[in-house]
Amino acid sequence: MTQILQARANRIQKIIGRKENKLAKLSVVRLSFFSSIFLSSILLYLSQLSYLISAPIVILFVIGFGFTIRIYNLNETSLIQFKDCYTFLKREILRSTNSTKQLFRSFPITEKERNSHAFCEDLNIFDKDGIFPLIDTTCTEEGEYKFLQNLLRRKEESSLEINNRQEFTKLFTNRKYFSYQFLRIGSENWEFFLGKKWTTTAWKIKEIRFFEKRNILRRVFPVLSALSFIVIMGSWIFSLPFGASFLILNLILFLSYRAESIRLFKSFESAKARSKQTEKLLHKINSVLKIWNKKEIQESFRSFKLSYSELWNSPVPHLFANILYLHDLWQIRKVEQWNNETYITRNEWIQKLEEVDSQLPFIHLSFMNTAWNFPILDDNLSYMEAEELSHPLLQSQNSISNPLQNFSKGEVLLITGSNMAGKTTFMRTVGINILFALCGGPILGKNFKLPSMKITCSLRNQDSLTEGISLFYAEAKRLGDIFKILKSNTQPILILLDEILKGTNTKERYLASEAILKNLQGKNTFTLCTTHDLELAKIPNLQLRHFTETISNNEMSFDFKIRDGVVSTTNALFILKREGVIV
Structure with missing residues (x-):
């Protein structure tokens, strides 16, 4: 798709060049006619010729001047349209190459709302190189508002409602170039990088x-x-x-x-x-x-x-x-x-x-990524599974796909692994693809089956000096919110926990983590949890997966592939030594 867009952009750029040259020539002709009107009027006046002779000459120059202005204005309008089209194509080339930082404009929700949301920060929704800058192609303020209602899952929906939206999406996806043409028309005269969209209120x-x-x-x-x-x-x-x-x-x-x-x-x-x-x-x-x-x-x-x-x-x-x-x-x-x-x-x-x-x-x-597929949502399912899941923000050449194997409701999937091996990325991959599925969109994977659910996470907890909140307390608050949702929610809940309770001492971290994971077993949840505490793998009835690395000739490499069981390697000391830390 990038090559097709680039080829079109190159063609449009050549047309713009020809149009600009034509306008430059028309400017000279226009100036010539204007000068001719002025000079002929003076010369004819000084020569004292009859009006029957002089008037037609001046009128001829006036007609030529008016005709030239009309042609100039038509070409100028055409040039503006081609420039708009070229800008649009360059923007879509950035989108097709996941250059999200260059697509970033402004965020439509406040920082407070982002920080308090169940998964916004954890799934990189509103980062400058995140999901929202990549996929937001809404043209109107009202369309953006409804899109955000859907993306942030502000309303609980059944699989039937989601499937209806998915069918609606497929209907327009099946019309080739529909989204491309709709977006090109909808973004005309639109200050994209200022985040300004037009409104339908008056209609x-x-x-x-x-x-x-x-x-x-x-x-x-x-x-x-x-x-x-x-x-x-x-x-x-x-x-x-x-x-x-x-x-x-x-x-x-x-x-x-x-x-x-x-x-x-x-x-x-x-x-x-x-x-x-x-x-x-x-x-x-x-x-x-x-x-x-x-x-x-x-x-x-x-x-x-x-x-x-x-x-x-x-x-x-x-x-x-x-x-x-x-x-x-x-x-x-x-x-x-x-x-x-x-x-x-x-x-x-x-x-x-x-x-x-x-x-x-x-x-x-879906139009820009033909390899993406639509999932199957069914509230009668008590499990979810998928093949070849990849992270949407990663370029295809850098992305490694992994399966999500028969993951049943009430189970806890504990993921162990070395540093930088891909544990957290895998969790985000699962979370974002599930989010897209719940929105009625396509996912970057195959044969994804799941029921409708709610998403909540504890991945990117941060301390706050101004609010007097430590890292541990921030995570404790988030975990408290998760358990409150668990008590009041009727839908299944996807819970993503990254290196649970890393902000406290080893003994209490293990005791609390063990209690939390045991409490989540058998509930109306799908829980994924990453950890470096290998003792947690001894909890009965967990699904155990891991990521690992290979160290050879003092070089460390990763294949980012998920495997069964508990990790048997570590790399913390190796990384510290390589960075010059005395250990």
């Missing part, structure tokens, strides 16, 4: 209440407007009386509603700015779903463009139009009529657009 305005307290004005303004226009124009042309009176009356009326009318026009400003873009996206969605009438969409947007006025952006013309014929009242009546006639269908369209946008990260993820 969902249900009622316009401008005339709600102005019923009399609603009835009389058409007559008043027509009468005042006739009298004012008659007064100006034929010196008829009362023209000034109507001007003053219209001015008073305008000042009485000006603030509210401008506020109303502003509320639709974002819709007007994105109307062409929104219409394109709806047609793109309808090309897959085939549930709407294409002409109805076109007519609705055409009607809106005719109803909406941008005259309020020009204060002086806006003032004159209102004191002459109450311009704003006519426009508000048009917008109100359009709003009432199209609200039900328009709201349906926008809701579907937001739904597609919220699921676009997973649609696009």
Whole structure:
């Protein structure tokens, strides 16, 4: 995919170069015509030629100048579109190579919320080189909000609900290049690296209440407007009386509603700015779903463009139009009529657009990674298993896949291993792939079967000097939260514990860890725990796996493959000696 995107980017770059050269030439032609108009006017005036001879010459240059300006503007618009497309392609090349740090913009949730969340920090969701910068392709604020609701698992869902979302994702994934085209259209004129997304709020305005307290004005303004226009124009042309009176009356009326009318026009400003873009996206969605009438969409947007006025952006013309014929009242009546006639269908369209946008990260993820597969979710399953699971943030050439073998509910999978051998990465691999599965997206693995579940972790606990929290206390609080969830939750829970209770002394760590793991056995949980305390492996009925290393010729290497049983090698002293530590 990277090669395809790069080839397209190279082609677009060449087109941009040709367009820029063409614009440079058109600039010279435009300047030549303008200079010709000016010089010919002076020369013809000085030569005192007849207007019948001189006028056509000047008009010819004026026509040439106008035609050149039109061609220039069309090419300039085209150049901007090609530059937008090139920027989009370069961004997608970064995404295809997992260059997440360069994709980072800003985070949509607070640091406090990230730190208190059950798995955000532990699974690297909002790191600069994390999951969110890699997969977030939402274009609208509303789509991003719904995407985050899904990604952060803020609502408990059954496998049926998740499977419905998965089928929805597959439907759009099966339409080749849908996500690519949707994202390209949706991100036009979008300040991506500032994290600014556009909003659909204006399209969902249900009622316009401008005339709600102005019923009399609603009835009389058409007559008043027509009468005042006739009298004012008659007064100006034929010196008829009362023209000034109507001007003053219209001015008073305008000042009485000006603030509210401008506020109303502003509320639709974002819709007007994105109307062409929104219409394109709806047609793109309808090309897959085939549930709407294409002409109805076109007519609705055409009607809106005719109803909406941008005259309020020009204060002086806006003032004159209102004191002459109450311009704003006519426009508000048009917008109100359009709003009432199209609200039900328009709201349906926008809701579907937001739904597609919220699921676009997973649609696009599947499009960009054809080797990824969709999992099987079934709440009747009491186990989960997968083949060839890999971490989504690792490049394929650096990623080692591992299986998750028949892992039953109520079991504790204890993973031992040397430092840097891959224990924590394996846990994160399992956690992130399960998260993607619960979101209705694809996973980087094969034959993944699992029930719906909740995710909670204790992997990256940190102390806090300002809050007076030690590393041990931070982990104790997190473990306390896990047991509270366990008491109140009806769904199975995935629990990921990394080097449990590493912040306290050896004796108490072992006693507490043993008690915790025994307590989790037989519960409505799937527990993965890494440890260097090999004595914990003696707890009965644990699933035991390990990672190891090879040391040869004073060099250490890892294959990052998970194996059955308990690790039999260590490497801490070797690493310390290699780094010059006297041990």
